[in-house]
Amino acid sequence: MTLPPVSQTDYISRETRPGYDVPPLLSVRDLRVSYRTASGDVHAVDGVSFDVRQAEMVGLVGESGCGKTTAARALTGVMAGNARVTSGSILFTGRDILNYGVEEMRAVRWREISFVPQSAMNSLDPVYRVEQQMREVLRRGGIRGRPAGERTIELLDMVGLGTDVLRLFPHQLSGGMRQRVAIALALALDPLLVVADEPVTALDVIVQREVLDTLRDLQKRLRLAVIMITHDISVVAYCCDSIVVMYAGQVVESGPSATVLGAPAHPYTMGLCNAFPDLERAADLLVPIQGSPPDLHDTPAGCRFAPRCPFAIDRCAQEIPPLMETDAGHKVACWRDTEAPILRARATEAATWMR
Amino acid sequence: MDAMTEIAPLIDVRGLAKYFGRPGSKAITRAVDGLDFRLARGETVGLLGESGSGKTTTGRLLLRLTEPSTGEIRFDGTDIASFRGSALRSFRARAQLVFQNPFDALDPRFTVRQSLAEPLRNARVPKHQRETSMRAALDRVHLPGTEATLEKYPHQMSGGQLQRVVLARALILDPDFIVADEPVSMLDVSVRAGILNVLREVRDALRLTAIYISHDVALVRYVCARTMVMYRGKIVEDGPTAELVRSPRHPYTVALIGAVPVPRVEQNREPIPIRRSQGGRIDVTIGCRFRDRCLHAHDRCTAEEPTLRVVARDHRTACHLDL
Amino acid sequence: MSETVIAAPVRSDAVVSLGRQVRDPWFVAGASIYLLFLMVALFADVIPSNPPKDILFLADGRLAAALKPGWEFPLGTTTSGCDIFSQLVHGARSALVVGTSAAVVVVSVGTLVGLFAGYFGGWIDALLMRLADIALGLPLLPSVIVLAAFLGPSTWNVVLAISVLLWPNSARIIRAQVMSLRERAYIEAARAAGSSDLSILFRHIAPNILPIALLFGSIAVGWAILTEASVSFLGFSDPDTTTWGFMLQDAYVSQALSRGLFNWFVPPGICIVLLVSAGFFISRGYEQLLFPRLRD
Numbered sequence: 001m002t003l004p005p006v007s008q009t010d011y012i013s014r015e016t017r018p019g020y021d022v023p024p025l026l027s028v029r030d031l032r033v034s035y036r037t038a039s040g041d042v043h044a045v046d047g048v049s050f051d052v053r054q055a056e057m058v059g060l061v062g063e064s065g066c067g068k069t070t071a072a073r074a075l076t077g078v079m080a081g082n083a084r085v086t087s088g089s090i091l092f093t094g095r096d097i098l099n100y101g102v103e104e105m106r107a108v109r110w111r112e113i114s115f116v117p118q119s120a121m122n123s124l125d126p127v128y129r130v131e132q133q134m135r136e137v138l139r140r141g142g143i144r145g146r147p148a149g150e151r152t153i154e155l156l157d158m159v160g161l162g163t164d165v166l167r168l169f170p171h172q173l174s175g176g177m178r179q180r181v182a183i184a185l186a187l188a189l190d191p192l193l194v195v196a197d198e199p200v201t202a203l204d205v206i207v208q209r210e211v212l213d214t215l216r217d218l219q220k221r222l223r224l225a226v227i228m229i230t231h232d233i234s235v236v237a238y239c240c241d242s243i244v245v246m247y248a249g250q251v252v253e254s255g256p257s258a259t260v261l262g263a264p265a266h267p268y269t270m271g272l273c274n275a276f277p278d279l280e281r282a283a284d285l286l287v288p289i290q291g292s293p294p295d296l297h298d299t300p301a302g303c304r305f306a307p308r309c310p311f312a313i314d315r316c317a318q319e320i321p322p323l324m325e326t327d328a329g330h331k332v333a334c335w336r337d338t339e340a341p342i343l344r345a346r347a348t349e350a351a352t353w354m355r
Numbered sequence: 356m357d358a359m360t361e362i363a364p365l366i367d368v369r370g371l372a373k374y375f376g377r378p379g380s381k382a383i384t385r386a387v388d389g390l391d392f393r394l395a396r397g398e399t400v401g402l403l404g405e406s407g408s409g410k411t412t413t414g415r416l417l418l419r420l421t422e423p424s425t426g427e428i429r430f431d432g433t434d435i436a437s438f439r440g441s442a443l444r445s446f447r448a449r450a451q452l453v454f455q456n457p458f459d460a461l462d463p464r465f466t467v468r469q470s471l472a473e474p475l476r477n478a479r480v481p482k483h484q485r486e487t488s489m490r491a492a493l494d495r496v497h498l499p500g501t502e503a504t505l506e507k508y509p510h511q512m513s514g515g516q517l518q519r520v521v522l523a524r525a526l527i528l529d530p531d532f533i534v535a536d537e538p539v540s541m542l543d544v545s546v547r548a549g550i551l552n553v554l555r556e557v558r559d560a561l562r563l564t565a566i567y568i569s570h571d572v573a574l575v576r577y578v579c580a581r582t583m584v585m586y587r588g589k590i591v592e593d594g595p596t597a598e599l600v601r602s603p604r605h606p607y608t609v610a611l612i613g614a615v616p617v618p619r620v621e622q623n624r625e626p627i628p629i630r631r632s633q634g635g636r637i638d639v640t641i642g643c644r645f646r647d648r649c650l651h652a653h654d655r656c657t658a659e660e661p662t663l664r665v666v667a668r669d670h671r672t673a674c675h676l677d678l
Numbered sequence: 679m680s681e682t683v684i685a686a687p688v689r690s691d692a693v694v695s696l697g698r699q700v701r702d703p704w705f706v707a708g709a710s711i712y713l714l715f716l717m718v719a720l721f722a723d724v725i726p727s728n729p730p731k732d733i734l735f736l737a738d739g740r741l742a743a744a745l746k747p748g749w750e751f752p753l754g755t756t757t758s759g760c761d762i763f764s765q766l767v768h769g770a771r772s773a774l775v776v777g778t779s780a781a782v783v784v785v786s787v788g789t790l791v792g793l794f795a796g797y798f799g800g801w802i803d804a805l806l807m808r809l810a811d812i813a814l815g816l817p818l819l820p821s822v823i824v825l826a827a828f829l830g831p832s833t834w835n836v837v838l839a840i841s842v843l844l845w846p847n848s849a850r851i852i853r854a855q856v857m858s859l860r861e862r863a864y865i866e867a868a869r870a871a872g873s874s875d876l877s878i879l880f881r882h883i884a885p886n887i888l889p890i891a892l893l894f895g896s897i898a899v900g901w902a903i904l905t906e907a908s909v910s911f912l913g914f915s916d917p918d919t920t921t922w923g924f925m926l927q928d929a930y931v932s933q934a935l936s937r938g939l940f941n942w943f944v945p946p947g948i949c950i951v952l953l954v955s956a957g958f959f960i961s962r963g964y965e966q967l968l969f970p971r972l973r974d
Contacts, residue, residue, distance in 0.1 A: 063543040160631065175406070204405035204570055207616040209627060233543055234616035238624070258620040274546040277573035279600065286577065288549035292513050312369045418870060448871035457862040462882050473881075477872035524871070 014249075023094065024051035025225050026075070026193060030090035033070050035080065040298045044070040044247035048284065049086075049323060050309040052193065055223040059236030059257070062246035062270075065293055068229045069118075070245070072195045074098075075227070076115050077105040092200070092336050093192070111141060114186040120181050123182050124170040130181055131166040132288040134188065140187040155184040159214050160223075176207030180214060193225045200235060212239050237261055241327070245269050248304035251323055256328035265332040267309045270347035287353045303335070311336055311343050312351045363432060363670040364393035364416065371426035372588075373412050385639060386412045388588035394548035397562040401575030401596060403611070404585035410568045413585070413600075414534040417566065418450050428658045430532070447648065448478045453535035457542070460535055461509045468505040474528050476672045492523040495560075496521060497551050503596070515546035515617070522553065526561070547574075554578050572615045574601055584608050587644045590663060594670030604672040606649045618633075643675070649678055705963025708896070711956035715949075719771040727764035732922040734759045747941050754941040757932040762925070766945050769922040773903050773953060775835055776921075780902035783841035785848055785895040789887070792852025797860055797879055807853075818843055819908055826914045833916050836909055840902050848894040855887050893964045900957030908949050916952035922946035 018127055033045040045067040046269040052058050073079045075090060077097070085237050090098045097108055097166045117123045125133060131152060138148045153163055161181040170178055179199060186194050196215070200208040218224050218241050228240060237257060244254040245268065253266040266268045271289040278284065291308040294300055304310070306316040315335050326340075336343060376383040384590040385410040404410040410640055415421045417428060419435050428435050430446060434544065454460035461470050471489045480488065483615050490500035496519040502629055509517060525533055538554065539547040555578055558561060569575050575582055576596055584607065592605040603609045609627035616622065630648040638646045643661050646652040655675050662665040663671040718725070728734060734755065735744040745755040753762040795806040825839035833959070859865065860883070868878050911916050912925025929935075929943040 034667070063545060159444075203573065204608055206405065206627065206629060207612045209616070210631060213626070233618040237618050237620050238616040238622065261618060272545060273618060274458055274547045277551075277577050278617050279576060279612075279615050279620070280572045280617055286548035286551055288547070288552070289545040293513075339661075420866060420870060452870040453868065454867060456863055460867050462864045462868075462887050474871035477877075480841060521867075524867070571827050585882060590842050669903065
């Protein structure tokens with residue numbers, strides 16, 4: 001699917017023009033990434049497509065091994081040595097960044113797309129003070145001296161930190177503060193899109209809430225688009241506008257959060273919702289999804305979730321269902337998507353999931 | 356508390372404290388700073404708190420994996436610090452630990468059989484009985500009690516299976532008491548439910564006394580009838596979980612419960628009633644240690660440390676206010 | 679994917695790892711060299727050659743001195759009429775004996791000390807490490823010489839002296855390894871399961887550090903041989919045994935270099951180099967196994 005060429009001014013201006021349907025900021029189509037290992041190729045990402053609109057927070061949800069981190073790293077161009085993008089396209093503001101050379105990608109990286117890694121200790125150098133690290137990032141963007149100093153204060157204020165943090169070393173900060181510094185670093189050069197990899201997983205509940213509130217606030221104020229990678233549906237429900245659910249390297253469902261969580265159409269999403277404890281509805285029994293994800297070395301022929309799906313039919317094991325739009329913005333990859341309401345009702349019964 | 360004191364509690368903790376750092380020096384960490392509580396037989400209690408609250412240290416103190424600085428822990432009436440030799444061995448057989456990281460809780464060089472055999476061997480269980488015990492333990496955690504399972508190495512199993520083995524190992528000697536420290540935090544979500552259900556089953560079937568340490572409120576709600584909330588080394592609230600979640604009495608608990616997100620888009624996004632942690636440390640030896648973050652703090656909170664007082668049936672809280 | 683990567687520890691799947699190891703070129707090279715010398719040493723008596731210390735005479739009665747390599751004497755003879763080839767072959771035996779025994783003692787003592795010091799800490803650790811410091815503080819060669827001089831020049835005294843001075847190296851590394859292993863969850867689990875300290879030490883910790891101990895062993899063989907050769911070269915070893923170091927000393931004293939008798943001192947030199955290198959090659963191959971870089 002080719003998008004009409006778009007001028008960058010559409011995205012640099014942060015005002016929306018009423019009546020003008022702006023194409024998505026980021027458009028990933030049929031992305032495939034493989035890792036070359038000693039025991040063969042692992043197809044970690046196998047045909048992933050999703051969109052991110054300007055100022056939208058998208059939750060990329062899935063369990064370990066589903067390929068969400070790999071897909072996100074493909075966006076920033078920073079991948080493991082043995083990872084290869086085998087096909088697909090990534091259109092960012094209309095430009096095909098997948099085929100960008102090293103220099104072009106460097107210009108995009110951090111200035112337009114930045115990254116908040118999973119554990120902030122990974123992005124903060126333990127031997128440098130916060131101020132030095134922030135200035136280093138700003139220097140890359142050509143900001144030095146006094147403007148840089150002002151910008152660091154501005155950035156810290158944006159994430160709710162005081163200037164006393166500047167002269168501290170990373171180990172002197174608490175987990176939540178470090179994560180906020182990592183976010184500040186990601187915002188340093190005023191990017192359009194921030195990719196946050198499990199930004200709150202390692203944090204306590206109260207701190208998690210503070211960091212999520214900070215991100216929501218920044219999203220609104222700076223018209224920032226965010227891709228939040230997480231395995232936690234509650235986090236996604238709390239702050240993401242739309243959700244992309246991944247399983248075994250593919251997207252199984254995507255759409256507005258309210259729809260995907262309120263009326264899931266894919267059995268995996270239904271199963272996940274059952275497996276998540278809801279504090280306000282504590283009497284419900286948690287139902288695990290039996291089995292485990294497939295080995296991505298030899299990908300099975302049909303739907304990847306079929307072996308664990310209580311609703312699988314013969315067709316499921318033979319053909320991979322394509323990602324299709326069922327209603328406004330809501331896409332599912334399931335042969336039985338038309339029966340979703342019935343399946344949903346059955347999915348709420350624990351017996352459906354027991355083998 | 357009254358109903359429980361009739362029958363002797365299995366665990367009785369008084370004035371438990373653990374300090375790290377050289378005595379007299381300024382940088383002492385008061386990890387656990389004076390705990391008093393009792394656990395009745397068959398009770399499942401959650402120990403809730405953030406990192407740095409002292410909950411993990413408490414768990415280790417209860418199993419005597421570390422020695423307290425002061426205070427007493429009585430197990431079935433006897434002070435655990437007094438156990439030596441065979442008494443200690445017997446205590447170890449009766450009180451077990453379930454670890455957080457299933458990938459590290461088993462020796463990577465041991466098969467499942469060898470890992471399960473270790474506690475059996477230490478308890479001098481005769482060889483012919485060991486196989487049956489092992490298979491029974493695996494059954495209880497819903498793992499196939501087959502030769503194939505027993506011969507597996509940790510790296511051949513998934514996180515969920517590993518944690519079941521860890522649980523099986525903890526249960527193999529039919530202990531009276533288990534401490535589970537974040538038993539599911541390192542597992543995938545769809546797998547957690549399975550382990551939590553096993554924990555619930557075990558709770559009902561074996562009438563185990565158990566303490567579940569976690570920072571995850573939803574988990575504790577799912578498994579534990581009673582919960583104690585810890586903050587910076589002290590218990591701030593202790594009561595029936597359902598009540599604690601529905602109407603918390605301590606300002607910290609209020610903030611904690613309010614901060615938990617739910618997996619639904621329509622949820623409370625109001626700012627939680629707590630001051631942001633700036634990382635600065637107040638002097639915890641005077642007054643209430645929550646005062647720097649509490650929205651309701653006043654002079655009495657700085658002057659006097661609140662003690663646990665009863666606010667409802669089986670429900671205590673350590674706060675000067677009446678929320 | 680992250681699950682399985684974390685859970686795959688070092689050498690848990692013994693068969694696969696050993697198979698991979700056998701294919702590693704460094705390991706193969708090192709092991710072959712060792713094997714070659716081992717064969718030579720074992721069959722030294724059977725390999726047709728003259729007794730190494732015998733002074734030989736030619737058919738016409740003259741001393742078979744300083745002969746060039748030829749049919750009868752593959753590596754020629756020394757200036758005193760001894761068969762160089764035979765000395766080389768018998769030297770292999772003594773080199774391996776010294777090297778292996780010293781390595782065994784160094785590794786055993788070092789491992790035991792490392793285990794106890796690392797696991798128990800406290801005064802045991804302090805005491806053992808101070809002993810190690812003393813041994814490390816002494817200069818290797820002079821101390822070996824002094825000890826050999828005091829105890830008398832015999833192969834076993836040399837082995838003893840080397841062991842006494844080389845054990846701290848392995849002890850320190852093993853101690854560090856033990857200290858990190860001690861903190862692992864499964865060790866605490868073992869303690870919670872009621873296992874005694876000694877049981878934990880020898881059932882859980884020792885098997886995990888054995889690979890490193892063996893690694894040290896292969897390096898220690900090389901060091902021991904080198905040290906022994908140096909000691910012999912300086913004339914402090916047992917004059918009754920034939921060693922490569924002794925050959926070198928003999929050659930030096932007889933001014934073999936200025937006489938151009940390369941066939942005399944080059945072969946033992948090469949042999950020493952080969953055997954010491956073999957130790958390093960094996961350790962190089964081992965290293966890949968013990969500390970796999972995150973390949974994927």
